[in-house]
Amino acid sequence: MAKQYETVIGLEVHVELAAKTKIFCSCSTAFGGVPNTHTCPVCTGMPGSLPVLNKQVVEYAMAVGLATNCSIHQYSKFDRKNYFYPDNPQNYQISQLYLPICYEGGVEIETAAGKKTIGIHEIHMEEDAGKLIHDEWEDCTLVDYNRSGVPLIEIVSEPDMRSAEEVIAYLDKLGLIIRYLGASDCKLQEGSMRADVNLSVREAGTEKLGTRTEMKNLNSFKAITHAIEGERIRQIELLEEGKAVIQETRRWDDNKEYSYAMRSKEDAQDYRYFPDPDLVPIIISDEWIQQIRDRQPELRTEKLVRYRKEFDIPEYDAQIITESKKLADLFEEATAICKKPKKVSNWIMGETLRLLKERGMEPEEIKVSAGNLAKLIELTEAGTINGSVAKTVFEIMFQENMDPEQYAEEKGLKTVHDEGALRTTIEAVLAENPQSAADYKGGKEKALGFLVGQTMKAMKGKANPGAVNQMLKELLQ
Amino acid sequence: MKKSILDLTAVELGRKIKEKEITVREAVEASLAQIEKMEASFHCYVTVGKEAALKRADEVQKQIDAGVLTGPLAGVPVAIKDNMCTKNMLTTCSSRILYNFRPTYTAEAVENLERAGAVVLGKTNMDEFAMGSTTETSAFGETKNPWNTEHVPGGSSGGSCAAVAAEECFFALGSDTGGSIRQPSSFCGVTGIKPTYGTVSRYGLIAYGSSLDQIGPVAKDVTDCAAVLETIASYDKKDSTSIERKDTDFTSALTDDVKGMKIGIPKDYFGEGLDLEVKKAVLAAADVLKEKGAVVEEFDLKLVEYAIPAYYVIASAEASSNLSRFDGIKYGYRTKEYDGLHGLYKKSRSEGFGPEVKRRIMLGSFVLSSGYYDAYYLKALRTKALIKQEFDKAFEKYDVILGPAAPTTAPKLGASLSDPLKMYLGDIYTISVNLAGLPGMSVPCGQDSRGLPIGLQLIGDCFQEKKLIRAGFAYEQARGPWKAPAMAGASGCGDSFDSRKEEPASIQTAGEEN
Numbered sequence: 005m006a007k008q009y010e011t012v013i014g015l016e017v018h019v020e021l022a023a024k025t026k027i028f029c030s031c032s033t034a035f036g037g038v039p040n041t042h043t044c045p046v047c048t049g050m051p052g053s054l055p056v057l058n059k060q061v062v063e064y065a066m067a068v069g070l071a072t073n074c075s076i077h078q079y080s081k082f083d084r085k086n087y088f089y090p091d092n093p094q095n096y097q098i099s100q101l102y103l104p105i106c107y108e109g110g111v112e113i114e115t116a117a118g119k120k121t122i123g124i125h126e127i128h129m130e131e132d133a134g135k136l137i138h139d140e141w142e143d144c145t146l147v148d149y150n151r152s153g154v155p156l157i158e159i160v161s162e163p164d165m166r167s168a169e170e171v172i173a174y175l176d177k178l179g180l181i182i183r184y185l186g187a188s189d190c191k192l193q194e195g196s197m198r199a200d201v202n203l204s205v206r207e208a209g210t211e212k213l214g215t216r217t218e219m220k221n222l223n224s225f226k227a228i229t230h231a232i233e234g235e236r237i238r239q240i241e242l243l244e245e246g247k248a249v250i251q252e253t254r255r256w257d258d259n260k261e262y263s264y265a266m267r268s269k270e271d272a273q274d275y276r277y278f279p280d281p282d283l284v285p286i287i288i289s290d291e292w293i294q295q296i297r298d299r300q301p302e303l304r305t306e307k308l309v310r311y312r313k314e315f316d317i318p319e320y321d322a323q324i325i326t327e328s329k330k331l332a333d334l335f336e337e338a339t340a341i342c343k344k345p346k347k348v349s350n351w352i353m354g355e356t357l358r359l360l361k362e363r364g365m366e367p368e369e370i371k372v373s374a375g376n377l378a379k380l381i382e383l384t385e386a387g388t389i390n391g392s393v394a395k396t397v398f399e400i401m402f403q404e405n406m407d408p409e410q411y412a413e414e415k416g417l418k419t420v421h422d423e424g425a426l427r428t429t430i431e432a433v434l435a436e437n438p439q440s441a442a443d444y445k446g447g448k449e450k451a452l453g454f455l456v457g458q459t460m461k462a463m464k465g466k467a468n469p470g471a472v473n474q475m476l477k478e479l480l481q
Numbered sequence: 482m483k484k485s486i487l488d489l490t491a492v493e494l495g496r497k498i499k500e501k502e503i504t505v506r507e508a509v510e511a512s513l514a515q516i517e518k519m520e521a522s523f524h525c526y527v528t529v530g531k532e533a534a535l536k537r538a539d540e541v542q543k544q545i546d547a548g549v550l551t552g553p554l555a556g557v558p559v560a561i562k563d564n565m566c567t568k569n570m571l572t573t574c575s576s577r578i579l580y581n582f583r584p585t586y587t588a589e590a591v592e593n594l595e596r597a598g599a600v601v602l603g604k605t606n607m608d609e610f611a612m613g614s615t616t617e618t619s620a621f622g623e624t625k626n627p628w629n630t631e632h633v634p635g636g637s638s639g640g641s642c643a644a645v646a647a648e649e650c651f652f653a654l655g656s657d658t659g660g661s662i663r664q665p666s667s668f669c670g671v672t673g674i675k676p677t678y679g680t681v682s683r684y685g686l687i688a689y690g691s692s693l694d695q696i697g698p699v700a701k702d703v704t705d706c707a708a709v710l711e712t713i714a715s716y717d718k719k720d721s722t723s724i725e726r727k728d729t730d731f732t733s734a735l736t737d738d739v740k741g742m743k744i745g746i747p748k749d750y751f752g753e754g755l756d757l758e759v760k761k762a763v764l765a766a767a768d769v770l771k772e773k774g775a776v777v778e779e780f781d782l783k784l785v786e787y788a789i790p791a792y793y794v795i796a797s798a799e800a801s802s803n804l805s806r807f808d809g810i811k812y813g814y815r816t817k818e819y820d821g822l823h824g825l826y827k828k829s830r831s832e833g834f835g836p837e838v839k840r841r842i843m844l845g846s847f848v849l850s851s852g853y854y855d856a857y858y859l860k861a862l863r864t865k866a867l868i869k870q871e872f873d874k875a876f877e878k879y880d881v882i883l884g885p886a887a888p889t890t891a892p893k894l895g896a897s898l899s900d901p902l903k904m905y906l907g908d909i910y911t912i913s914v915n916l917a918g919l920p921g922m923s924v925p926c927g928q929d930s931r932g933l934p935i936g937l938q939l940i941g942d943c944f945q946e947k948k949l950i951r952a953g954f955a956y957e958q959a960r961g962p963w964k965a966p967a968m969a970g971a972s973g974c975g976d977s978f979d980s981r982k983e984e985p986a987s988i989q990t991a992g993e994e995n
Contacts, residue, residue, distance in 0.1 A: 045586055049806045051579070052566045052588060052685040054720050084802050086849075088826055095805035147810075276849035278858060281691035281799055284721050 008208035014163035020196040027155035028055030039148035047153035049093030061155040064187040069106030091133040104128035113173040123162030168232040215249040315345040328367040337374030371405040380408040486511040491651040491705040498556040505556035509538040512558040525644035529603035555598030560650035563604035566685040575619035578833030588685025605640030618837040628966040632891040635665030642669040652700040660911025663923040667886035667936020678918035679724035682717030688803040690796030693915040703953040707731040734947035740774035745879035747782035762927035762935040788913035794861035801845025869917040876942035886923040886936035
């Protein structure tokens, strides 16, 4: 290939908001549920029913907009997108076309190539559709409207991305921001974040955008990466063969790792958008915007800057901890109590992450409180319990979040500081292991470790290993 | 001669029930007997819930006796236009596509009536989905005008207005999108109010043109209308377009005092196309108010001729989307045989909707389609805003605007459908009121030489229903009692009318349009 091509990518990202109730009625948004039980006349489109906007949805949308540097339309409207499909009980979706709530923002991403800003064209609010379930046995299709009316925002980027790596970085960044805001858990696999990829290629150095395709059904970073790579090659091959790229929607098949055309622009529907007369315009005052701004949590970028200034912990630790608001909160709160950032960071980076990984859990599921973690650190530092006991206690705290001091007390795990008892035990250990004692005296340093181990065992783990070490050396001299 | 129960107004009946002169059951039975007697001639109802009404009558009586229900409408039988949802009672919009639809909930306006102790008799006939001006587009057969059964009752609330005129109920609810309460009230010689947009909740009203639809009372006189409106007006959180009002004590405006009231007569409402007899009767009514101390003068109301095209663009656009949910999938009519999902949609809708509804769905889809949206829909919205401005200007000078409700009295059956454009033009005096969101009222003000009623229309500024009620009441006092039609030729019919349990073979289905 003589020609060099540039890939141009824009994303439409749907995010399911964490609101407890639906966007236009008070039905629950809880996942699962017996089909058609989280429904009412409004979200099943019964004749005569009317939508009423959920304020929480507006606030989440504003929060995401502000956190992604968007402007807020202080006069915003809902429009109807008309199309017939049974998952949509009214045969129109209430969305925003003409005056979306947020516009003209952007987020900074960082890839191996450096930093770059990805523009956000707009963010609009809309309702999710129901779910069609095909019953193979009865050969019929059933509809579950539990999802119908679940609130979504759609974040439409500018065509600013040039590679799968940038796309992943952008999605990561959006997910991180939105999770920090508590506006969504943004899980691609579970569908609470969905990305449609608009992609075109053009000869390097040219200005004009090529014809784009839109790819849907991308449920993982892997699928997104593969789909982008596959589509880029497909389009370049078409151009190289002198053929044209057709503007169309393509569906990604994750099993076959191939996308196929769903519909072309020619049979694209005319959605006949118009302002929904059942809903009044959303008027957003300066005060309301300020309220949302004041409520915004410190986001990761600002947090990192502050961590570097305030806490003496490694940059790597700070990066990892701030990837999750839950971890960052745990770190900050525990540090505020025990004043030992490094120790807290060690517990998070070590045991906490290990347990999360081992158990396939999300940080949000951590039960241990900052107070108890701080207490555990203080207990260890004071020598009340030793390091290995602390790890055991933490593992249980991780699950049950109990008071570590009380627990250690009840289970008799506190370190024994009785020097006489220790001396008696060590003398017994030395008597039982004359060979090891001789080996140590003969210069085999390793033998000491074995003796320490034996002593700890005899003390049921409750001795202070430092003290054991010291007394052993003393007695072996 | 002792006045028969049926001759009473709603408020009079309510008072007699309260005073234990009449029981609720007696009132309901009187209405049901009148329905049985008259329905074969007039066909005001799509569904009559006889058993439910009698059962309800006894419940209401108990609550009245227990002192729980004390309002003016407690125990009074009412008819509901068939586009308002009534839980478990058929709600068809007079359309084949909803021939078997039983809602799971009751419309807020109806709930308000039920809370006040009114007893629902049944559901009244209408133009299919409220699209029409004669009640002839109903899939279940036309309603006839009780004053002369060769004539239409008007529409789209023709069933409600005819039922009140024929004394088949004591009052009724109608809905008005472009004149659908005021015009049939005029044709049937009854009184109807279209309230300010947002005054009565639309929750449970099956939408035609959402930004224009408004529920209102149809009754025998202004007093009844005021009492009913007072009952059904409410701020409803379930309707985003509902308005919280503190001034809904409409009966306080029944004062028979119009001294100093400024009444404007738009010259543009009295030009070409207005029947001379109608003109004479309406101007005579204006003179009556003048004699009672009102200041009456003529003025120019501009843009009248733009109201009809703007209305048909906006209402049809909204309707095309509102009616898309009727698709044969979830409820209502589904075609027997079909090929695939799109076949199911197309055939169910082709067979389920009548020609007028299809015409407006197509018109609405067209004006919203890409490339035409700006030229039609947006332009119509701008026109709507300009019309509102014209009214704003007029209401700087006048308390009330007075004119005819319709250019003619009720036309003959079958005379309108052949020429839809002509039918649309009949809405000229009522439509701009909906576009501007204003309240309007029709009060009987005479009869033409054939004995058909003529309606006087009073239009007020937003939230000024009380001025309409004051003017209407004062006029009514001077006019004197309004008699019910003679209703000659009515024949009995003793069957139950809950006729839509199964799809009747005799449903008048529209011809296919391609």
